[in-house]
Structures are given as C-alpha cells and as structure tokens.
Amino acid sequence: MSFPRSTGLLLHPTCLPSRGGIGDFGPAAYEFIDFLKEAKQGLWQVLPLGPPANGNSPYSSTSAFAGNPLLISLERLAEKGWIDHSRLDELNARVSAIDYEQVRAQKFPLLLEAARNFLNGAPASARSRFENFLVQNHWWLEDFTLYDALRNKYQRRAWKDWSQELARREATALVDAKRDLADEMQQCSVLQFFFWEQWRALRRACAERSIRVVGDIAIFVDYDSADVWSHRELYRLKENLDPEVVSGVPPDSFSADGQRWGNPLYNWEKMRQDGYHWWIQRLRWAALTCDFIRLDHFRGFAQFWEIPADEPTAIHGRWVDGPSDDLFVKLRESLGALPFFAEDLGVITPDVNALRERLHIPGMAVLQFGFGDAGAHIYLPHRLTHDRVIYTGTHDNDTTLGWWNSISDAERSAAEALVGRSDDGVNWSLIRAAQGSVADFSIFPVQDVLSLGSEARLNVPSRHEGNYLWRMQSGVLTRDLAKKLARMAEVTDRLPQPISLSSPEEFAA
Numbered sequence: 001m002s003f004p005r006s007t008g009l010l011l012h013p014t015c016l017p018s019r020g021g022i023g024d025f026g027p028a029a030y031e032f033i034d035f036l037k038e039a040k041q042g043l044w045q046v047l048p049l050g051p052p053a054n055g056n057s058p059y060s061s062t063s064a065f066a067g068n069p070l071l072i073s074l075e076r077l078a079e080k081g082w083i084d085h086s087r088l089d090e091l092n093a094r095v096s097a098i099d100y101e102q103v104r105a106q107k108f109p110l111l112l113e114a115a116r117n118f119l120n121g122a123p124a125s126a127r128s129r130f131e132n133f134l135v136q137n138h139w140w141l142e143d144f145t146l147y148d149a150l151r152n153k154y155q156r157r158a159w160k161d162w163s164q165e166l167a168r169r170e171a172t173a174l175v176d177a178k179r180d181l182a183d184e185m186q187q188c189s190v191l192q193f194f195f196w197e198q199w200r201a202l203r204r205a206c207a208e209r210s211i212r213v214v215g216d217i218a219i220f221v222d223y224d225s226a227d228v229w230s231h232r233e234l235y236r237l238k239e240n241l242d243p244e245v246v247s248g249v250p251p252d253s254f255s256a257d258g259q260r261w262g263n264p265l266y267n268w269e270k271m272r273q274d275g276y277h278w279w280i281q282r283l284r285w286a287a288l289t290c291d292f293i294r295l296d297h298f299r300g301f302a303q304f305w306e307i308p309a310d311e312p313t314a315i316h317g318r319w320v321d322g323p324s325d326d327l328f329v330k331l332r333e334s335l336g337a338l339p340f341f342a343e344d345l346g347v348i349t350p351d352v353n354a355l356r357e358r359l360h361i362p363g364m365a366v367l368q369f370g371f372g373d374a375g376a377h378i379y380l381p382h383r384l385t386h387d388r389v390i391y392t393g394t395h396d397n398d399t400t401l402g403w404w405n406s407i408s409d410a411e412r413s414a415a416e417a418l419v420g421r422s423d424d425g426v427n428w429s430l431i432r433a434a435q436g437s438v439a440d441f442s443i444f445p446v447q448d449v450l451s452l453g454s455e456a457r458l459n460v461p462s463r464h465e466g467n468y469l470w471r472m473q474s475g476v477l478t479r480d481l482a483k484k485l486a487r488m489a490e491v492t493d494r495l496p497q498p499i500s501l502s503s504p505e506e507f508a509a
C-alpha cells in the first residue's frame with residue numbers, strides 16, 4: 001500500500017498535560033492538534049488505547065477492543081451534563097509524572113458517578129446513541145463488561161484465579177454472574193460509550209485539521225484479558241487453563257536471557273480453521289478507529305519465538321512458523337486494502353522481508369539504529385525506499401539527546417559525518433535528515449522536537465517498573481516551534497492532505 005508523503009509527531013494521549021494526573025481526550029488534546037495544524041503536521045501517532053492489564057504498558061491490555069477509561073475527559077463529560085463541574089475541582093491540575101494508583105483512586109469514582117448520572121438521566125437522543133452503541137458492539141462488549149466486573153469483584157486478579165465455574169465459563173455460573181453484576185456491567189458499558197464518543201469526536205477534529213491518526217496494534221494479547229477468557233480455544237492453553245507456551249524473543253546482544261514477554265501464544269491452526277475470524281474483527285475495528293495502523297512485532301506473523309511456559313527466561317525457546325501469507329490473504333478478502341505498516345526492527349530474516357514485500361506493507365526505519373556498524377546503515381536515509389516510516393526514535397528508544405549522550409565515540413563520529421553539527425542540537429539534525437528522506441512517513445517523538453533528554457524517556461524494554469510515566473508540560477509547544485516544523489514540512493513536500501468528511505457518521509460524537 002502506498003502512503004501519502006507526510007510527517008507528524010508521536011505522543012501517547014496519557015502524556016498530554018490534562019488535569020487529573022494523566023493525559024486524556026479533553027482540552028489538552030485539542031490544543032495539541034491545533035499545534036499540529038499550525039505546524040503543518042499531517043500525522044498524530046498514538047500507542048494502543050486499551051485498558052491496561054498488568055503494569056502501565058499500553059501493550060498489555062485486558063481487551064483487544066475496549067478503550068482505557070482513564071483517557072476519558074471528565075471536563076468533556078461535564079460539558080455534556082453527565083457530572084457537575086464542581087466535582088472536578090478536586091482533580092489535580094499539576095503536570096507531573098503519572099502516579100497510576102493515585103489517578104485510578106481519584107478518577108474512577110468520578111467516572112462511575114458520571115456513568116450513573118447518564119443511566120439515571122440521559123435524554124432520549126443520548127440514550128438512543130448509547131443503545132445503538134450497545135447493538136453495534138455487542139460482539140465484544142458483553143464479554144468485556146462481564147470480565148471487567150468479575151475482575152473487579154476478584155480484586156483485579158486474572159480470570160484463572162476466579163471460581164472454577166467462572167474460569168471455565170460454565171453456563172449457569174455466567175447467567176448468575178450477569179444477574180448479580182448487571183449494574184456494574186451497565187456502568188462499564190457507559191464508560192466504553194463515553195470513551196468511543198470522545199475518541200471519535202477527537203478524530204473528527206483531527207480530520208477537520210487534515211490530521212490522520214496512526215494507531216498501534218500489539219501482536220499478542222494478555223493472558224489476563226477478556227479475549228483469552230472468552231475464546232480459550234484460540235490460545236495454546238493446558239487443561240488446567242495455564243498457558244502451554246508463551247511469547248518472547250531469543251537472546252541477543254542486548255539481553256543474554258532474551259525477553260520472556262509471557263503472552264499466551266495463538267492456536268494458529270484453530271484460527272485458520274475458523275477463517276481467522278477473530279483477527280478480521282480485530283483489524284476491522286482497528287481500521288475503524290484510526291487511519292493507519294502500526295503492526296507490532298511483524299516478524300511474529302512469519303515466525304515466532306515459542307517458550308515453554310514453565311521456563312523462567314526466553315533462552316530455551318524455539319522458532320515456529322506463523323500464519324504468514326494465509327492470514328493476510330483472508331484479511332484482504334474481508335477488509336480490502338490494509339492501511340498497515342510493519343514494525344520490522346531488530347534481527348529480521350529474509351523470509352520476513354519477503355513476506356512484507358509480497359504484501360506491499362511498508363516497514364520502519366529508526367535513525368538511532370543506523371550508526372553502530374556498516375550493517376546498521378539499512379536505517380539511514382540513503383538506503384531507504386519510499387515504503388518506509390522513518391523515525392528518529394520510537395517509544396522504546398531513549399530520546400535522541402539521551403541517546404547521543406550514551407553512545408560510543410565511534411557512533412557519534414559516524415552520525416556527525418552524515419548529518420554534521422547544528423546550532424539547535426543533534427536531535428534537529430536527525431529530524432532534518434529524516435524529513436529529507438524518500439520515506440513516505442516521517443514521524444518524531446514529541447520529546448525530540450522539545451529537545452529533551454533521558455528524563456523524558458517513555459519506556460525501557462524489559463524494565464518492569466517506571467515506564468510510561470512521562471508527561472509533557474503545558475505551554476512548551478510554542479508558535480516558534482510550530483513555524484520551524486511548518487517550514488520543514490513545506491520544503492520537504494510533506495504538507496498535510498485534506499480529508500473528506502463526506503461520511504460524518506464515521507466520526508460521530
């Protein structure tokens with residue numbers, strides 16, 4: 001698939017300087033997209049938007065379809081009349097690192113209060129939209145709301161630790177649970193309705209500003225999820241419901257033990273027999289909620305690292321063939337053109353490149369990876385083709401200034417040989433190099449545009465705590481910065497392309 005030549009910024013909504021201790025879809029989000037418009041940026045890339053399962057990672061979620069309620073703007077709910085403005089006075093207005101437990105303790109009671117107010121007093125028009133939402137999303141929503149209510153009842157423990165009758169989804173136990181938890185399920189449904197109304201309203205505002213949203217799909221799902229609980233047959237589980245094998249990557253120069261991610265692996269044969277129905281639903285949903293989609297860990301579709309679940313590290317895993325072309329043929333038959341690009345970083349074998357090229361799916365390039373040795377030059381602008389999405393760094397990298405302060409003298413010398421020195425910092429040198437490349441998309445973390453160091457790094461892979469805490473300060477995206485980015489977009493022919501709004505229901509608010 002060919003992408004329009006564009007540029008944009010990577011900023012997860014949790015990083016916005018919203019009130020309440022965490023970024024959301026409220027006023028700060030609209031201020032950000034106003035900045036993108038002024039800076040002539042046509043792309044906003046986000047990370048997965050699902051509700052976190054374990055830890056704070058957007059890549060670990062209790063659902064492949066639900067939205068994270070913490071991203072709901074209470075200010076927007078107050079504007080709609082679902083909660084009184086005075087109830088928001090207790091929200092923390094100070095922008096600092098996210099304290100997730102504090103945010104949950106402060107924000108969830110207010111969200112639930114708004115949900116109850118909606119259920120008790122929504123006018124006919126809003127009630128009609130809600131009922132329509134329930135009908136359209138019944139295929140995932142009922143399982144998720146029951147799962148979420150049960151998980152809360154069991155103190156946020158994973159489904160295997162519930163009663164055996166519920167863990168195995170025995171019919172009588174499910175009927176009883178739906179009866180006993182009907183109020184909780186209904187409130188959860190309202191929160192999902194709030195989430196998707198606010199997200200679609202924000203997407204429409206983006207479209208009005210000629211901004212396309214780039215989303216992200218994690219290849220695996222969490223064991224602690226409604227998806228695994230409600231579709232156990234699609235995963236490699238033992239009779240006792242424990243995972244048989246789990247995901248990860250093998251040892252490499254970065255980790256002697258490899259990485260043991262721990263997600264249950266798919267039963268690809270069962271999925272093939274089912275016509276890949278779950279994947280078709282998942283990627284249709286993704287394409288409805290974003291304009292372009294990054295497919296995380298693309299090589300796992302060709303081959304994946306299978307680790308016995310009782311192994312504490314990834315050392316004793318093995319490579320196993322994935323679904324390869326078979327899955328994507330079915331996806332194309334059902335969905336048509338696929339607006340995806342592949343996260344194909346790291347050690348990529350020829351069969352993975354061949355798969356991506358056969359499917360005409362663009363790949364990625366990260367400039368920070370291009371200076372280690374001659375083999376790394378595949379990430380540099382002169383080695384790229386148009387079917388690439390080029391970054392200075394991603395959410396998994398240090399900021400460019402943090403990277404610059406940690407690399408070897410040889411890497412620093414190689415980088416200077418390519419991009420030279422500039423008065424405004426190496427981050428801007430790399431941004432200009434990426435902008436001038438032939439890659440269709442050129443995307444930069446906001447931290448690099450703001451010339452921030454390692455203190456603003458979002459994630460350190462394999463580190464289990466302290467990730468996804470950073471937030472952008474208010475007022476740092478200045479008009480001068482917008483003009484600088486706009487001039488660069490103009491001279492590199494990356495100006496935003498208008499978006500047709502002929503189907504307003506697509507972004508219904």
